[in-house]
Amino acid sequence: MASMKPHILVVDDTPDNLFLMQSLLEDKYDVRTAASGPEALELVRTNAPDLILLDIMMPGMDGHEVLRRLRLNAKTAAIPVIFLTSLNSVEEEQTGFDLGAADYIAKPISPPIVLARVHAHLERSGNARRLQALSDKLSRYLAPQVVQSLFDGSRDAEIRTQRKKLTVFFSDIKDFTASTAKWQPEEIRFLLNSYFSEMSRIAYDHGGTIDKFIGDAMMVFFGDPETRGVKEDALACVRMALAMQRRMAELQVLWRELGSDKSFEVRMGINTGYCDVGNFGSDLRMDYTIIGAEVNLAARLQQAADPGGILMSRETQSLVRDEILSVEQQPLIAKGFPEPVKAYLVEADAMASSRKVFQWERLGMRVLVDLDRLPEAERAAAARELRQMADQLH
Structure with missing residues (x-):
């Protein structure tokens, strides 16, 4: 059985120092040792430790160079490193901290100081990993942008809304309930989950904020909590919709290759306008979302779209017309809107490029x-x- 103790790597070119550090730490920690910088990097590559105690003055590759290489690798950049050194000038310490060292322990070492600082840094890095794990879990339930803004302090968990011009996207699967009535639950679960996984990845890649899934429907908006400007947000949304329809056609091919004779088609609607966006709800339970007539219009456009098609409003079309081809449709009679609504069908040719x-x-x-x-x-x-x-x- 693998050790559950925190894993520490001690790097020093002096055998007596390695023996002393291992004897001091091995009761509480899983300790490995390396006598040179290259050996240390190889050990880290094969089994990354929770903490590294690193001598600076070593022949060939000194501790500073070891730390530089650790920080250049995304897999090892976050490992805390404590320098063990007899060099105690302010300039030397500043060099180490600039490289990303977590702390310094002066030689000759004091066992109580070593134990206290090792414990403190392991606890700190453990807390950081737990926070990251929590952030990853929350981002499965909330939009990643919202989770990030909560963790970095730019957004508070309080009831607050604002008026912003957003681009809103709705999609659903045409006749999903009727089409799947005779399917097995396992087939529905597989196709729907793989569909949502692919669409979510595309939304995230284009900078969209995934608001919610409603049965087989999906709602995404652009412009909050991050925005690139109203025009760029609208362009990103339409490009996302195009990418989703391309991927949908590819998924149908892949599903057939996997032996499934089941499939479905998706219709999409896009609108740009002023919405109320923020936290709605109560002191006990809040929902970060958007509301307003412009949200409803995006939903109506989606309902009016043909399977495999994308309908956008006049407002969105005016923002993207220089880069997105579209054809004006007959005005729509949309529920909740007293006047007919102008709608534009995104050209099918716009979806033909970038096949995967x-x-x-x-x-x-x-x-x-x-x-x-x-x-x-x-x-x-x-x-x-x-x-x-x-x-x-x-």
Whole structure:
């Protein structure tokens, strides 16, 4: 069974110092030792410790260089490092702190100081990991942007709203209830979860704030808590919708390849306008969301869209028309709106670029290429294999 003790790496080129530190720490911690910088980096690569006690003055690669390399690697950048050194000048300490050292312990060492500082830094880094884990869990229930703003202090957990011009997106699956009435629950769960996972990733990549899932529907908005400007927010939203429809077509191919004969089509609506955005609810339970007539209009556009289509309002179209092709539709009679609503269909050609899944199928031949799953480093080899197959056909 693996040790549950915190894991400490001690790095020093003097055997007596390594023996002393291991003897001092091994009752409470899982201690490993390294006699050089390269050996330490290799040990960290294979099994990252919770804390490193690092000598500065070592031949070949000194402690400063070891710390530089640790901080350049995303997997090791957060490991706390305490320097063990007989160098005690202010300049020397400043150099270490600038590199990212957590602390200094002067030689000759004092065992009580070593134990106290090791304990303090392990507890601090443990708290940081727990906070990060909590943040990761919360971001599964709240928009990641909202979680980040709560943790960095830019947003408070209090009932407060503001008026902002946002771009609002709605999507749903056409005739989902009727289409899935005879499906097995496992099939519904698999397709719906994989669909939402892919759409959520696309929304996040484009900077959208995922408001909620309502059955088979999805609501996303742009412009809060972060904004790039009203026009750029609108462009990001339409580009997100295009990416979602492209991915939806690719998912249908992949689902068939996995042996499923079930599928569905998605319709989408987009509108830009002033909304109330913020925390709504009570002192005990709040919901970060948006409300207003402009939100309702996005939902009405989505309901009026054809399967596989994207309808946007006149306001959104005026913001994106220089970069997004669209065709004006017959004005919509929308529930809750006294006047007919102008609507624009995003051109299908705008969705044809940037394909990620290619499939060729005929009697005796079936080829499927999914660029999202094919690593960049392997694409050249895959291209050679396709050319070899083509040569064999001749």
